[in-house]
Amino acid sequence: MQEWEFRTIIEPFRIKMVEDIPLLTREQREAALERTGYNLFRLLASEVTIDLLTDSGTGAMSANQWAALTLGDESYAGSRSFQRLEAVVHRLTGFRHVLPVHQGRAAERILARTVLKPGALILNNTHFDTTRANIEVAGAEARDLPIPEARVPEAEHPFKGDMDLDALDRVIAEERDRIALIMLTLTNNAAGGQPVSMANIEAVSERARAAGIPFFLDAARFAENAWFIHTREPGYDHWDLTDIARRMFSLADGCTMSAKKDGIVNIGGLLCTNLDEWATLFRNELILGEGFPTYGGLAGRDLEAMAVGLEESLDHGYLQYRSRSIAYFAEHLEELGVPVVRPPGGHAVFIDAGRLLPHIPKDRFPGHALAAAMYLEGGVRGVEIGSLMFPEAKLELLRLAVPRRVYTQAHIDYVIEVAERVAARAERIPGYRLVEEPPFLRHFTATLAPVR
Ligand SMILES: Cc1ncc(COP(=O)(O)O)c(C=O)c1O
Incomplete structure (x- = not known):
């Protein structure tokens, strides 16, 4: 099959059914995050505008x-x-x-x-x-x-x-x-x-x-x-x-x-x-x-x-669109000076929070700090893959996973704009300390608090 030759990435599908997404005020997002003990897993979906927490089980069926x-x-x-x-x-x-x-x-x-x-x-x-x-x-x-x-x-x-x-x-x-x-x-x-x-x-x-x-x-x-x-x-x-x-x-x-x-x-x-x-x-x-x-x-x-x-999932046109769309997402973040894991992977963009937020030490969870900042700025939910998820982690990443066939390129552009705003005030983003921690898979249910 032929490679896509246009600059504009198009979704290789039409949308047959739509679902509203919540648009919240900054004050509503602040209150939501505080209520959940600063754990994005504990947010209600109705409090999230663009949900990039996972590509797992979140795809749109054909x-x-x-x-x-x-x-x-x-x-x-x-x-x-x-x-x-x-x-x-x-x-x-x-x-x-x-x-x-x-x-x-x-x-x-x-x-x-x-x-x-x-x-x-x-x-x-x-x-x-x-x-x-x-x-x-x-x-x-x-x-x-x-x-x-x-x-x-x-x-x-x-x-x-x-x-x-x-x-x-x-x-x-x-x-x-x-x-x-x-x-x-x-x-x-x-x-x-x-x-x-x-x-x-x-x-x-x-x-x-x-x-x-x-x-x-x-x-x-x-x-x-x-x-x-x-x-x-x-x-x-x-x-x-x-x-x-x-x-x-x-x-x-x-x-x-x-x-x-x-x-x-x-x-x-x-x-x-x-x-x-x-x-x-x-x-x-x-x-x-x-x-x-x-x-x-x-x-x-x-x-x-x-x-x-x-x-x-093995359709050529679908995989071509998906990989190109994720590469576009990563390229635009990089143009804004947001460091990402190179080259872009298959289902997500991973921001190198350790490099973006060098003032936050590992035990203050830079990936989580960036996740919280992205939510507060624009209601974008990602997930930390770093010291909070794996205490012995070598990298401090924020994963923005892209559900399959769910968001359009305009949604991706919006997330890029949110990241641009967050990056502009990176040095003022606080780290976090653990308040409560379960024995296994602590990132799912732990509560945290910002360290100002
Ligand atoms: C590589 C990999 N293996 C296993 C799993 C676990 O699968 P599930 O969430 O369906 O239990 C995941 C889920 O995120 C995964 O990414």
Whole structure:
């Protein structure tokens, strides 16, 4: 398919149904933020103008997905909707065992509870927070092995999501007996939504197979990863996106997937594998916590929408528009002097809050401070990915995640203008201290207070 040749980015869809967005006064936003203990997760959606908290479960379903919902077969066992989903997932991934789950972390929890023993070691380019938490609750260790460039926001590298192969070799040589699983997160959300190259997936797969270690993908953004392979990796520009996805999955023994991202559904996930013994363990655990294996915590209609969404996410025109729109967002922020993680990733723009707000130390959460400032200025909600989310974080980022097919280019321009105003008074933005903190995933519910 032809590349887009115009300067103006257009949404490759028309809007059939609209939803009002709240427009608040500054005083209303100040009161809302104070009420929530300065935690943006605790805001009401009715208090947010542009919600870039997450691209997860926030996408707009297509007319075809809405139509598919009506075909939902709600049979408890053996539903036709499961058969349809299974056929699509077989075709895209090649995995024999396909288990639907209600969202990505349910797949992670099943994996952690069935095959991870206390003391086990799990390697990943960078674990997402829920993956890490599920592994740690099982008493195992989640170790990240990103390439060194991933830690340098301004470093240009087409595949900053790659795993550090030297580090992987070292860990396999020294701690082989402890390693229960190797994973690659596509794209690498916690490190800037950065893609993983096919060459790296192949190299990790080869090492895992040689050492007899199971290898899984966290495939939440498999389609965006396939797009970057198509556009950035030599030799793949003539490949069909579906073939790239198939090749990626063929290198692994299984995957966890939150379908709330590239599945473009509001709820849903998958746990897939070719390992028969693991599949039996997964299925038993699935029945315990999610439901019968042909619905797995979802309605039949949700399975239908997921089957359609998984295929739509690999549409060339859609991925071209999405990646171009996010690159435009990042380029305009950079023109205003707002430092962003380079190059722009697949689902979000990550502002380097550590560099924008050098007067705020790590333990005063620069990413969170910027998130609060963006909300106060224009009702834009993003999420900190830094020391508040991961106490040992190397980078202090504010992620502005773009829901799929929801906001227009005018909305993106508005967010750029809000960022411009915030950047103009950056040195006056205060840091934050923790007031209350829960034991796990503290960023979701902690309360904070500004340190003036
Ligand atoms: C890379 C990655 N893995 C796993 C998850 C967890 O998925 P879910 O939110 O559907 O439980 C997420 C969600 O944000 C993610 O980005």
